[in-house]
Each structure stands twice: as structure tokens, then as C-alpha cells.
Amino acid sequence: MAGTVKYARLESPSARERLKRRRQPHWQALEEGKVHLGWQCWKGDLAGRWVLRRYIGKHKSGQDENGRDKLVAKYRMLTLGLADDANGAPSDGVKVLNYEQAKDKALAMVASPKDSKIQRITVRQAMDRYIEFKRSEGKSVADVQSRGTAHILPPLGDLTVSELTAETLRRWLATMAASPAQMRPKKGKVQYRPEPDGDEAIRRRRATANRVLTMLKAILNHAYDEGHVTHRDAWGRKLKPFPGVDAARIRYLSIAEAQRFLHSCDPEFRSLARAALETGARYSELARLEVVDFNPDSSTIAIRKSKTHKARHIHLTEEGAAFFTAHCAGRSGPELMFDHAAQPRQPQADRSSGVSAPWKAAEQARPMRQANERAKLHPPISFHGLRHTWASHAVMNGVPLIVVAQNLGHKDTRMVEKHYGHLAPSFIADAIRAGAPKFGIEPDAKVTVLR
Structure with a gap:
């Protein structure tokens, strides 16, 4: 005793x-x-x-x-x-x-x-209660479910929350960061994505581990707030994320690449990709748009439901407004702005029936991959990269960071400064170009650039 x-x-x-x-x-x-x-x-x-x-x-x-x-x-x-x-x-x-x-x-x-x-509440039970709580607030739980099922529940799910230690969680975090990235499981079998060795591969895995750690802390903090544990020492100040791994290289398209990319898209996907380049909106936001969400009088797109659950209006350029005007002409208000041919349930089904369906989660992956291959883009661009393309060119063209942040749906400029601040015209760049040494070296006329 x-x-x-x-x-x-x-x-x-x-x-x-x-x-x-x-x-x-x-x-x-x-x-x-x-x-x-x-x-x-x-x-x-x-x-x-x-x-x-x-x-x-x-x-x-x-x-x-x-x-x-x-x-x-x-x-x-x-x-x-x-x-x-x-x-x-x-x-x-x-x-x-x-x-x-x-x-x-x-x-x-x-x-x-x-x-x-x-x-005796376990990590698995704490995660179930956290997901139920997030659902009751009307927030998406898909990312928590997928990452939690892959990374949290297998090693930690059956452990009691009150008996977790900082050492256990540090070991779990290090093991996850050292493991290869997982692919979508097929027939219940987990597959791993081959990644090249090097600093960038290590940074990506550690950044993923940090994101999962943030989710785990949210789950455990909810258990603490609900009174199931009396302290959070194990996942508090003793458990720190990997430092300096969030500086991802932002991939964006040049104007020429963007034109080549759009010309390489399938016709039914091209309008969706063009909308992403004209607005900087997320894939899920564009997939939910209805024709009535475009206001030709103010040249704006209304995003009624976003990742942050806050509505906003995206302001368009003249070119963007002209695209949406043509795309929505003659269509009824509640109609989906972007759809595509419905996938047949049977291989022999007739695809020419004219039945359309909304763009669902991950359905953009295949047409993006095909467009990248046809346009010969290396490295390839993701659909989210089209959002980066809009933001990068807007910043380089001198649009204030707060305006870019508002159009993207960020509550302040921190994310924009983090990812695009180096592209903005600044007094540092002007001072370097004006006062840094110039050596007067003429290019060698015999050297030509290989195309």
C-alpha cells in the first residue's frame, strides 16, 4: 500500500x-x-x-x-x-x-x-471524444481522423492518458519523423512512399510529425479541459516540436508555365484550374461554388464556407471577371459552378449521358498529374500550388500583403509574410540594387543559353 x-x-x-x-x-x-x-x-x-x-x-x-x-x-x-x-x-x-x-x-x-x-480514459477514447466535440462545432474532422488513424492510434491508442510520459511521447515523435511517408492504403494494406534521402526529405518528415503532434496535443488538451486528467506535464513544455522545419520551398508557376499548364488540362478540368489561378481559392472552396456566388457588378466571388469557417469575398481582376462572366453566362443561380462528367458505376456504362457530378475530395489529383506530364512541368505543381501561384505573382506585382491575406482568407499577414514576404518589393532589395558593387563584367559573347 x-x-x-x-x-x-x-x-x-x-x-x-x-x-x-x-x-x-x-x-x-x-x-x-x-x-x-x-x-x-x-x-x-x-x-x-x-x-x-x-x-x-x-x-x-x-x-x-x-x-x-x-x-x-x-x-x-x-x-x-x-x-x-x-x-x-x-x-x-x-x-x-x-x-x-x-x-x-x-x-x-x-x-x-x-x-x-x-x-482510465485512453488516447483512443480521448480522440473519439475530441472528434465528437469538433463535429458538434461544425468543423471538419477528416484530417484528424486520417492522420490520427495512421500515426496516433497504432502506437498510442491503448495507452492511458493520465499515464503518458514526456519520454514516451518524445520517442513516438522521433519514430514517426524517421519513418517513410505513407501512401493511401490499398485493400487494407499500408504502403509507404519512397522518398529520396537528403535534408529536404528529413525536413518534410519532421514537418509532418510536427503537424501530427499538434493534433495529439489538441486531443489531450481537450481531455484535460473535460476533467479526465489533472495535469498535462507529459505534453506541455517538456515536449517540443522539431525546430526550423516549416520553411518549405513554395512552388509556383511562371506566367509562361501557367499558360502551358492550362492548355494541357482536359477541357472539363481546365475551367476549375483557371478559377484557381484567377482567385487563389482552395480546391474545396471552388468545388462548392454555385453560379450565384459570382457577382458581376462588383467582380467578386463569395466564399460562403472556407477552411476557417469564415465567409469572405474574393476580388477579381478584369481578366478574372471576364472568365467568370463567360463561364456563368446563361446558367441558373443554384447550379454548381464547376462540375464534371459523372463516373460510371459499371465499366460498360454510357459516359455520354450528360450526367454531371461535383468535384469531390482528391478527384483533382489525376487530371493535375496528366496536365503536369503534358506540360512537362518539373517539378510538377499541385492544385494547391495554383493558389501559391496567384499569391506569389500578386505579391511580386506590389499588392499589399494585407490585401493578399484577405483574398486568401487569412486573418492576418503572418502566413503571407512567411511564405511570400521575400517576393515583395522592399527597401532592402532597392538598396542592394542601387548601392551594391557592380563589377562591369561583360557576358562572354561565345556563350549561349541552351533551350
């Missing part, structure tokens, strides 16, 4: 005010050696929180020099609620508890058989 703990005076706010602020709670034994009521208040917090700690037995922790198992006491902890401290809110019996209310709630939870399920 666990040993005794030092008794702390927790009965009143004034008594708790005299206790030291620290990460480790101050305890009172409700059942000696088995159940403890604690008060935890970190430095700088106005009020503390009540926590329940239960002894669950001794677990092995390695072996001693004689080969015998080392046994250490194991506890499970659960947050009960905030404390009615002098600088905090008064007790309401639900979220804010005084000493007697916290003690009663702790004893009731000890007596409840359901308590063990709450305390």
Missing part, C-alpha cells in the same frame, strides 16, 4: 492562501494510503483546483542490482473543479467548489463504479 502523505490545511480560502504555489498538489487523506483530496495551484494562478488521487497498487519499474523487480506506487488523478479561493469565484457547487463540496464529490466518485471508466 502507498505511504502516508503530509496533512495540509485545506478547509478555508485563508488556510490555502498560506500554502506554497507549486505544481505538486497539497494533500489530505480521505482514506489513509488509498484516497486523497488535493488542492493544486500553480505560480501566478488566481485560484487553485481540487483534485482526487486514488492508489491503484504497485507497478514494476525496472530491476535492482540483484535482478529483483522494483515496485513503485501508482496513482490515478482526476480534477474535481475549481476552488473557491480568495482571488477566485465564489462556489456554485458545480464548477467552483468549496472544501466540503469537493470532499463530498470526491467520496461520491470513489463510491461510483463509473469513476474507473473516466479515470
Whole structure:
């Protein structure tokens, strides 16, 4: 059985005010050696929180020099609620508890058989609850589900959240970064994408690992906010992402490449690709557009649902407005602006029936690959690269970064500065071109550029 703990005076706010602020709670034994009521208040917090700690037995922790198992006491902890401290809110019996209310709630939870399920919440259960929470807010969970299923659940899914350690998570992060990239599974079998060795391949894998780490932290923080764990030390300041791996090289098309690319697209895909180049909108945003979303009077496109769930209006150039005017001419308002021929369910089905379907997730991949091959673009461009192309040329042409950010749907200029700021005309570039040394070296007339 666990040993005794030092008794702390927790009965009143004034008594708790005299206790030291620290990460480790101050305890009172409700059942000696088995159940403890604690008060935890970190430095700088106005009020503390009540926590329940239960002894669950001794677990092995390695072996001693004689080969015998080392046994250490194991506890499970659960947050009960905030404390009615002098600088905090008064007790309401639900979220804010005084000493007697916290003690009663702790004893009731000890007596409840359901308590063990709450305390033993696993990473898999935490992820399911997080996904349910995001769905209730109307947010997309596809990325969390796909990345979580591939990278989080296999190694961590059955581990208890309250028993995670920073060392375990650091090892998981390093293993994921060192593993090859996964492809879409076929017939339930996981396949891996071959990647060339080198600094860029390492950077990409570490950047992916950082994105998955961000998702895992969001899942675990939600479990903490819901009161299933009492602390987040394991994934807090001790667990850091890989530094300096977000500086991706932005691939964008030159004007000549963009023209060659569009001429290489299939006719039904060309209008969608042209819209991406004229607006900088995301694929999912364009796939949802209806004819009524184009306003020819103001030369704008209304994006009603975006990645950030905030509506915006994209302003078009004269060339872009002319394209959308021609594309939407004679069509009804609620009609999808961009569609394509429906894929037949049977190989022998007639594709000339005129049935159309919306562009769905990942359906742009094949026509993009074909257009890249026909246009001989090396390296190839992705559909998202068309968004980069619009933004890059807008910045190089002197459009203010805040305007570019608003058209792209960013809440501020940080992302635009990060990816495109080096392309913007600046006093540094002007000063270098005006004052840097010029050596007067004439090009060799015998040297010609190979086309």
C-alpha cells in the first residue's frame, strides 16, 4: 500500500492562501494510503483546483542490482473543479467548489463504479471524444481522423492518458519523423512512399510529425479541459516540436508555365484550374461554388464556407471577371459552378449521358498529374500550388500583403509574410540594387543559353 502523505490545511480560502504555489498538489487523506483530496495551484494562478488521487497498487519499474523487480506506487488523478479561493469565484457547487463540496464529490466518485471508466480514459477514447466535440462545432474532422488513424492510434491508442510520459511521447515523435511517408492504403494494406534521402526529405518528415503532434496535443488538451486528467506535464513544455522545419520551398508557376499548364488540362478540368489561378481559392472552396456566388457588378466571388469557417469575398481582376462572366453566362443561380462528367458505376456504362457530378475530395489529383506530364512541368505543381501561384505573382506585382491575406482568407499577414514576404518589393532589395558593387563584367559573347 502507498505511504502516508503530509496533512495540509485545506478547509478555508485563508488556510490555502498560506500554502506554497507549486505544481505538486497539497494533500489530505480521505482514506489513509488509498484516497486523497488535493488542492493544486500553480505560480501566478488566481485560484487553485481540487483534485482526487486514488492508489491503484504497485507497478514494476525496472530491476535492482540483484535482478529483483522494483515496485513503485501508482496513482490515478482526476480534477474535481475549481476552488473557491480568495482571488477566485465564489462556489456554485458545480464548477467552483468549496472544501466540503469537493470532499463530498470526491467520496461520491470513489463510491461510483463509473469513476474507473473516466479515470482510465485512453488516447483512443480521448480522440473519439475530441472528434465528437469538433463535429458538434461544425468543423471538419477528416484530417484528424486520417492522420490520427495512421500515426496516433497504432502506437498510442491503448495507452492511458493520465499515464503518458514526456519520454514516451518524445520517442513516438522521433519514430514517426524517421519513418517513410505513407501512401493511401490499398485493400487494407499500408504502403509507404519512397522518398529520396537528403535534408529536404528529413525536413518534410519532421514537418509532418510536427503537424501530427499538434493534433495529439489538441486531443489531450481537450481531455484535460473535460476533467479526465489533472495535469498535462507529459505534453506541455517538456515536449517540443522539431525546430526550423516549416520553411518549405513554395512552388509556383511562371506566367509562361501557367499558360502551358492550362492548355494541357482536359477541357472539363481546365475551367476549375483557371478559377484557381484567377482567385487563389482552395480546391474545396471552388468545388462548392454555385453560379450565384459570382457577382458581376462588383467582380467578386463569395466564399460562403472556407477552411476557417469564415465567409469572405474574393476580388477579381478584369481578366478574372471576364472568365467568370463567360463561364456563368446563361446558367441558373443554384447550379454548381464547376462540375464534371459523372463516373460510371459499371465499366460498360454510357459516359455520354450528360450526367454531371461535383468535384469531390482528391478527384483533382489525376487530371493535375496528366496536365503536369503534358506540360512537362518539373517539378510538377499541385492544385494547391495554383493558389501559391496567384499569391506569389500578386505579391511580386506590389499588392499589399494585407490585401493578399484577405483574398486568401487569412486573418492576418503572418502566413503571407512567411511564405511570400521575400517576393515583395522592399527597401532592402532597392538598396542592394542601387548601392551594391557592380563589377562591369561583360557576358562572354561565345556563350549561349541552351533551350
